[in-house]
Each structure stands twice: as structure tokens, then as C-alpha cells.
Amino acid sequence: MQKVVPSYYNSFSCIKEKCKHNCCIGWEIDIDRETAQKYRNVSEEIGERLKANIAWDFSPHFILGEKERCPFLNEKNLCDIIISLGEKSLCEICREHPRFHNELPGRIESGLGLCCEAAAELIIGQKEGAVLEISGKKECEDEIIDLRDKIFEVLQKRELSFEKREQEVLSLLKIKKPELTSDFLFDFLFSLERLSEEWTEKLWLLKSRKKENVNAFSEYMKDRLFEYENLAVYFIYRHFANAPDFEEAAARALFAIYGCEIIFLMGSAVYSETGAFTFEQQLELVRLFSSEIEYSDENLYAFFDMLKEREISGEF
Numbered sequence: 575m576q577k578v579v580p581s582y583y584n585s586f587s588c589i590k591e592k593c594k595h596n597c598c599i600g601w602e603i604d605i606d607r608e609t610a611q612k613y614r615n616v617s618e619e620i621g622e623r624l625k626a627n628i629a630w631d632f633s634p635h636f637i638l639g640e641k642e643r644c645p646f647l648n649e650k651n652l653c654d655i656i657i658s659l660g661e662k663s664l665c666e667i668c669r670e671h672p673r674f675h676n677e678l679p680g681r682i683e684s685g686l687g688l689c690c691e692a693a694a695e696l697i698i699g700q701k702e703g704a705v706l707e708i709s710g711k712k713e714c715e716d717e718i719i720d721l722r723d724k725i726f727e728v729l730q731k732r733e734l735s736f737e738k739r740e741q742e743v744l745s746l747l748k749i750k751k752p753e754l755t756s757d758f759l760f761d762f763l764f765s766l767e768r769l770s771e772e773w774t775e776k777l778w779l780l781k782s783r784k785k786e787n788v789n790a791f792s793e794y795m796k797d798r799l800f801e802y803e804n805l806a807v808y809f810i811y812r813h814f815a816n817a818p819d820f821e822e823a824a825a826r827a828l829f830a831i832y833g834c835e836i837i838f839l840m841g842s843a844v845y846s847e848t849g850a851f852t853f854e855q856q857l858e859l860v861r862l863f864s865s866e867i868e869y870s871d872e873n874l875y876a877f878f879d880m881l882k883e884r885e886i887s888g889e890f
């Protein structure tokens with residue numbers, strides 16, 4: 575079995591109380607059965623808290639407290655379960671987040687999710703571009719992995735403009751990009767479930783942006799274009815090869831293209847309003863996009879489906 579990770583994967587560590595958007599706030603965390611069983615048998619004081627703060631139904635989960643905080647997140651934003659029982663006692667989701675694992679024929683691909691601000695910094699900040707580290711013997715050929723490797727190669731051809739790289743990706747997939755205006759994207763994203771006010775505010779950037787400022791923004795970002803490249807590579811790495819069929823894989827490639835375009839347009843609107851757009855602002859945009867779209871199955875699949883309906887196919 576091959577194991578694949580991006581080169582930054584093992585550099586991740588949670589920034590704990592320094593995190594501005596703690597993942598223990600606002601998410602209802604399901605507890606795997608094995609851990610739930612262990613939690614039932616804990617006898618120390620924390621055992622009583624576990625019994626009282628977990629919904630012990632078909633799918634056990636922590637009962638969120640005030641302001642949607644996990645009941646074990648203390649006032650210093652540290653986890654009382656780790657403090658009392660150690661890191662190994664965490665349930666699978668808490669232990670693994672923000673890591674993801676895609677099981678593909680003969681290989682497991684792991685990565686970090688963009689919705690975590692510490693992970694986003696690693697993913698977007700790779701100045702030399704993302705590199706995959708592969709260990710173990712290749713067990714089988716996989717057409718979709720070969721195709722994806724070619725897409726990575728194209729996305730990382732820095733001697734080409736983004737438009738040219740995009741065209742090459744589309745021609746590898748033998749599809750045409752549907753023309754979606756920023757007004758259309760605004761209406762579409764606005765129609766999806768929105769989890770935070772911050773995201774709604776960011777969506778209005780798609781309306782307020784001025785077309786004539788896009789070139790000025792491209793010039794301003796010319797030494798930071800690797801941020802968009804890294805974003806596109808991340809989306810493709812996470813979503814492309816595990817698509818159930820080629821039609822969906824093509825829609826997911828378009829998702830990577832439009833995901834980058836949305837983030838770019840929002841960035842250009844911030845730039846035209848303030849004359850600047852920092853790396854921190856970029857991280858906040860991608861983190862929000864990921865939390866609101868990538869980490870909501872409903873929204874993510876609505877996005878894929880919208881692109882599938884509009885995708886102009888060749889003879890894939």
C-alpha cells in the first residue's frame with residue numbers, strides 16, 4: 575500500500591489557545607463508538623462530565639454549550655479531556671482534525687484541511703510549490719492518478735500565465751470552462767447554506783469588486799501568485815482522484831478553477847477598497863471558503879452539481 579502526503583504534512587501542529595477560529599466551537603463533533611465506549615467507563619471526575627455532556631444516542635456526540643462551544647473547551651481554550659486523560663483519549667475526529675485521508679486503489683492519500691488556520695498557512699504558504707511525498711511500492715496502475723499528476727505538472731508551470739495553465743488543464747480533461755460571471759457566482763453562493771456572518775460579508779465582495787482593478791491586483795500579487803497555485807493544487811489533491819467517475823472528476827477540476835477565481839476576485843475587491851491585501855487576509859478568505867463550502871457536504875456537492883450541469887464536455 576502506498577502512502578502519500580504533501581511535504582508540509584508532518585509540520586502541522588495545532589496552535590491551540592492562539593487559534594482565532596477554534597474548531598471546538600460551532601461544530602457538533604461525532605464520537606466514534608470505540609471512544610464512546612471508553613468514555614462511558616471513565617471513573618474520575620471527568621467521567622461524570624463526559625456522561626453528562628455527551629448525547630448517547632445512535633450517533634454519540636458532544637452537546638455544544640453556550641456560544642456553541644464544545645463542553646470540554648475551557649476558558650483558556652484548552653481541551654479538558656486532553657488535560658485529564660491525555661491526547662490519546664480523544665475520539666477519532668478530534669485526534670485527526672484537520673487531517674483528511676482519501677483511500678484510493680493501492681494507496682492512501684492524506685493531507686491537511688484548509689478550514690484550519692494553522693493548516694491553511696502551511697498549504698498556501700509553500701513558496702516553492704507543493705510536493706507530494708510517496709512511500710511504499712506501487713501496487714496498481716491508476717488512470718485517474720496519472721491524469722492528476724499531469725494536472726499538477728501544468729498547474730505548477732510557473733513560466734506560464736494562470737490563463738494558459740487553466741487552458742492546458744481544460745484541454746487535458748477535454749472540457750470547456752463554462753462562463754460564470756461574478757454576479758452568477760454571488761447568487762449561487764448566496765443561495766447555499768451560510769454558517770457565518772463573516773462569509774456573508776465576504777460574498778458581498780463579489781458584488782463590490784471593480785472589473786478594472788483586476789489587472790492592478792494581478793500586478794500587486796505578482797510575487798505571491800504561488801498562493802493561488804497552491805490553492806488549486808490543494809483542491810485537486812483533495813477532491814479529484816476520489817471522484818466516482820470522470821464526469822464528476824471534471825466538475826471537481828472546475829471547482830478548483832472556480833474556487834481560485836472566487837478567492838482571487840474577493841482579494842481584488844479588498845485591494846481596490848484598501849490598497850492592500852495581506853497574506854493574513856488571504857488565509858482568512860481561504861479558511862472561510864473551506865469552512866463554508868468544502869466542510870459542508872451539502873454545499874460542496876451543490877457546487878459540484880452546478881458545475882456538472884454547466885460543464886461543456888468534449889470526448890472525455
Ligand code: SF4
Nearest residue numbers: 588589593597690692
Ligand atoms: S482550527 Fe486548527 S489550529 Fe485551530 S484549534 Fe482546530 S486544529 Fe488547532
